Amino acid sequence: VLPRVMEKLEKMGVPKSIVSFVVPTGYSFNLDGSALYQAMAALFIAQMYNIDLSIGTQLTLVFVLMLTSKGMAAVPGVSFVVLLATLGTVGIPPEGLAFIAGIDRIMDMMRSVVNVTGNTLASLVIAKWEGVLDSDQLDEFMSTEGKKDQIKSA
Template structure:
């Protein structure tokens, strides 16, 4: 991120923090998977139930950053707590490993974007360095 214009002080703080608290991909995947399983079983979820589900998943997904495949376990625990049949996980078990790679990619992109946004908010983003880096890629 330093090569793209973000100062080292910001990137060295935001990226490690993001791996614990900015798990966009994990939360998004788990929310979609839970709603998919609910629809698969014909369970109607109101907007308030969906919001509760997403908030629960946001909280429970905070400890899954460094462990591959643990998102499946977190989803298992969360489904049981919101009344969705846990047997539905069998329908997504086959693609979970592939989706794990996509979740990781989205988490990394989210953390990189957070570094750039905070650098710009703090007015420490180096536009010239970013332009030089982009030019070197062409």
């Protein structure tokens, strides 16, 4: 996905200097989808075991998961391992992961979509912030790609 996202962003009018820095960095440090999934999965497991987590514990859990997601490798299934290591720190039985193991592979694909979307949006925002986003090229790209999608679906 990395080369295709970078190619599309350059076609959208984001300079190569921004794309070649933001997107690869985002693949290492901007794993929003993984952090969100892990937090929701941990809360789901806690509710399933009828464990009442205080707001402080929930915030600690989210903070720890945000930090651990920053160093995760972009390897399928690694989020599951990080979640396994984190659950015990807040008193949630790690055995609860067995209940979500069956859907983890599907959810991994959804996490990837959120991660890629975040990296793409970050590139567009930084280019706009720096005043180097070619708005005309972006408008042309959006209208051209929309027409291509309409033709493919017809």
